[in-house]
Amino acid sequence: MVTYDSLHYPYPSQRNVTYGKNGMVATSQPLAAQAGLDILKQGGNAIDAAIATAACLTVVEPTSNGIGGDAFALVWVKGELHGLNASGQAPQSISIEKLKEQGVEEIPKFGWTPVTVPGAPGAWAELSERFGKLPLSEVLKPAVQYAREGYPLSPTLSYFWERATKAFKEVLKGEEFESWFDTFAPNGVAPKVGEVWRSEGHASTLESIGETNARSFYEGELAEKIDAYSKKYGGYLTKEDLAAYKPEWVKPISVNYKGYDVWEIPPNGQGLVALMALNMLKDETFSTRDDEDTLHKQIEAMKLAFTDGEKYITEEKEMSVPVDSLLSDAYAKERRALIGEEAIQPEAGEPSKGGTVYLATADREGNMVSFIQSNYMGFGSGLVVPGTGIALQNRGHNFSLDPSHDNALAPGKRTYHTIIPGFLTKGNEAVGPFGVMGGFMQPQGHMQVVMNTIDFGLNPQAALDAPRWQWMKDKTVLVEQTVPNHLAQQLSAKGHNIQVTHQSGSFGRGQIIWRDPETGVLAGGTESRTDGSVAAY
Numbered sequence: 001m002v003t004y005d006s007l008h009y010p011y012p013s014q015r016n017v018t019y020g021k022n023g024m025v026a027t028s029q030p031l032a033a034q035a036g037l038d039i040l041k042q043g044g045n046a047i048d049a050a051i052a053t054a055a056c057l058t059v060v061e062p063t064s065n066g067i068g069g070d071a072f073a074l075v076w077v078k079g080e081l082h083g084l085n086a087s088g089q090a091p092q093s094i095s096i097e098k099l100k101e102q103g104v105e106e107i108p109k110f111g112w113t114p115v116t117v118p119g120a121p122g123a124w125a126e127l128s129e130r131f132g133k134l135p136l137s138e139v140l141k142p143a144v145q146y147a148r149e150g151y152p153l154s155p156t157l158s159y160f161w162e163r164a165t166k167a168f169k170e171v172l173k174g175e176e177f178e179s180w181f182d183t184f185a186p187n188g189v190a191p192k193v194g195e196v197w198r199s200e201g202h203a204s205t206l207e208s209i210g211e212t213n214a215r216s217f218y219e220g221e222l223a224e225k226i227d228a229y230s231k232k233y234g235g236y237l238t239k240e241d242l243a244a245y246k247p248e249w250v251k252p253i254s255v256n257y258k259g260y261d262v263w264e265i266p267p268n269g270q271g272l273v274a275l276m277a278l279n280m281l282k283d284e285t286f287s288t289r290d291d292e293d294t295l296h297k298q299i300e301a302m303k304l305a306f307t308d309g310e311k312y313i314t315e316e317k318e319m320s321v322p323v324d325s326l327l328s329d330a331y332a333k334e335r336r337a338l339i340g341e342e343a344i345q346p347e348a349g350e351p352s353k354g355g356t357v358y359l360a361t362a363d364r365e366g367n368m369v370s371f372i373q374s375n376y377m378g379f380g381s382g383l384v385v386p387g388t389g390i391a392l393q394n395r396g397h398n399f400s401l402d403p404s405h406d407n408a409l410a411p412g413k414r415t416y417h418t419i420i421p422g423f424l425t426k427g428n429e430a431v432g433p434f435g436v437m438g439g440f441m442q443p444q445g446h447m448q449v450v451m452n453t454i455d456f457g458l459n460p461q462a463a464l465d466a467p468r469w470q471w472m473k474d475k476t477v478l479v480e481q482t483v484p485n486h487l488a489q490q491l492s493a494k495g496h497n498i499q500v501t502h503q504s505g506s507f508g509r510g511q512i513i514w515r516d517p518e519t520g521v522l523a524g525g526t527e528s529r530t531d532g533s534v535a536a537y
Contacts, residue, residue: 017461017523020536024522025049026511027359028064028437030533031151032056035142036361037535039134046367047075047131048139050359051124054373055143057357058120059202060151062184062379063160064437065357066391067205067217069375070116071123072265074252074423076368076430077131081423083265084126085414086247087395088117091236092411096401099409107397107409110171110382112235114396116415117245118217120373125214126247131367137210144206147389150198154531158193160505164378165190172382176233179384180391202389218242222388229385237392252423255279255327258454260431263423264446266323267316271420274443276305278450279332280339289456292490295469298451299496300339302444303346303471308335309443311348314407315414325351343475343495356419356437360513362522368513370421370433377439422446424453429517438508441470445508453512460512460525468507472499480507504529 018024023046025036036053044052050073058066070087099113107114128136153161165185172180181188183199191197208216216222219242227239254263255275262278264271280301286294312321325331331351338344356374374393375381381394398416399409407416420442424431436445445468452463467482476497479488483500492498509527511534516523526532 015461015465015526015528017459017525018534018536020522020524021520022364022537023049024362024513024524024534024536025053025359026513026524026526026532026534027053027057028357028509028511028527028530028532029057029060029154029157030531031060031146032359033533033535036359037537038142039139040363041537042134044134044139045132045365046361046363046369047127048134049361049363050369050371051127051132051136052139052142053359053361054120054371055124055140055206056146057359057373059143059147059199061157061357062391063157063164064375064378065373066375066380066393067121067202068118068385068390068392069373069380070119070393070395070417070419071371071373072269072419072421073123073127074263074265074370074421074433075127075131076423079428081252081263081425083250083252084123084247085250085265085269086119086123086126087268087414087417088119088245089241089412089414090116090396090399090409091238091241093238094236094409095411096403096409099401104401106401107399109377109394109397111174111176112230112233112237112381112383114394115235115237115381115383115392116395117237117241118393119245119247121209121214121217122245122247124209129213136213140206140210144203144210147199147202147206150196152194152196153191155193156530158191160378162190168379168382177382179386180379180382183384183389184379199389201387205388205390218245222390225385225388226390253323253327255282257282257450259426260454261425262450263425264420267313267319268414269417269420270309270313270443271422271446272313272323272326273305273309274420274422274446275327276308276332277301277443277447279327280304280336286451286455289452289466290484290487292487295487295491296494297339298447299469299471299477300344301336302447304335304338306443306471307346307348312406313416318406318413320406321351341494345474356439358421358435358437358509358511360433360435360511362432362513362515364520366430368430368433368515370423370435372419372421372435372437374419374437376418418442420446424450430515432512432514434510434512436508436510438506441506441508444470445510449510449512460514460523464510464512464525465528470507478506480504
């Protein structure tokens with residue numbers, strides 16, 4: 001069965017690959033990309049540029065991320081790949097028992113209950129301290145300037161801002177949400193395309209984070225404001241939770257896919273899902289991208305991997321099945337054997353037990369960063385700490401209230417996390433950073449971009465522009481209107497419930513930077529489904 005939606009959302013035109021030699025920044029907002037490039041020109045490295053871009057994005061794309069969100073990074077420095085997990089834990093005072101006593105059967109999307117410790121400011125400080133060249137206060141100056149002086153809204157940003165404002169008017173009714181409207185929709189109206197929006201609260205907060213290397217956010221004045229706001233409205237997050245927080249350096253995980261190593265952050269992130277799907281398909285030969293057999297096998301592999309991910313992924317130490325077992329060749333072959341000619345109803349296997357922004361940066365020294373940051377579900381919890389511009393995330397919504405589930409809520413625990421940065425290497429050489437943001441679309445986008453690059457030889461921009469699909473649940477698959485009709489019909493005949501949509505925003509937004517190992521030339525692609533930009537020199 002093939003169904004079509006009636007929502008009109010214009011599909012943007014494709015763009016050309018951008019080339020550069022000295023440095024490159026690719027992200028979803030031109031102002032943020034330019035800010036990162038300016039930092040490179042001022043003597044900063046790719047790490048400084050990534051921090052500057054990320055901080056700017058909290059200002060120029062608040063519909064997808066904020067100061068009160070989480071972040072992850074893969075950092076290539078001097079021939080080595082480093083992973084940073086800057087996702088925050090559940091507050092120490094929350095528990096399944098406490099919520100159930102209050103009649104909560106599912107963690108809500110909005111308000112204080114789903115709020116977890118923000119990790120993004122900690123990520124900026126940790127990256128700056130370990131790998132940066134410039135002071136954090138200098139690196140955050142572009143973001144401070146945009147917040148204080150304002151900037152005009154771009155088209156896609158305005159679209160999502162207005163949509164969120166309309167939705168929040170319907171669901172955010174309590175006094176605790178007034179600060180969100182004061183900050184992002186003064187007089188109850190979202191800013192329009194070309195209208196200048198500014199936030200002195202954002203500016204002051206970013207200055208404080210820069211001057212104190214984020215200590216004010218976790219132990220100082222900003223922490224006190226967060227704590228007071230939480231106490232006033234019965235929240236679980238405390239200044240003690242903030243003071244105990246520290247980002248974690250982790251060892252990236254990978255699979256070898258047809259001669260390339262594809263890297264992801266280990267759980268609690270869902271990058272493992274992309275790797276499991278690629279592992280199932282690595283011995284397959286695909287003749288062409290726009291082919292019934294190609295798309296069918298991609299979809300089947302992805303839904304098998306996702307079903308495993310939903311059952312097992314949480315904090316790695318809490319998983320009932322080790323990552324190595326899920327990525328083993330034996331398990332990949334076992335799961336691959338389930339892929340036949342017809343769409344199947346996916347079930348988790350039994351292996352051996354033992355609203356987001358993405359950016360990529362590179363500099364002339366060979367350093368490269370894959371960085372992702374999010375509040376989750378657009379603006380997050382709907383809570384903004386009064387006077388600060390700090391929009392708090394609602395990442396705790398992903399916790400399960402089933403005590404027997406691997407991802408069960410527990411005090412001080414990290415939840416299953418959707419945001420994932422990706423990185424590609426070949427041999428001992430970096431190919432470069434890549435990512436596709438967008439909730440549970442992310443591992444699906446990772447797999448499609450990697451295969452577009454390796455299997456089908458598409459350049460960075462073409463790999464991003466290519467039509468996408470998204471497995472939703474059971475046998476339901478969403479496909480873009482640019483997927484040829486005959487392919488949609490052929491997939492339907494195989495038992496897939498194909499839904500063709502004009503809403504390209506649901507298929508994620510990606511960025512890619514590849515480096516030529518011989519010349520050092522950088523080739524970048526940016527998402528044509530949003531206001532994306534590649535800045536290079």
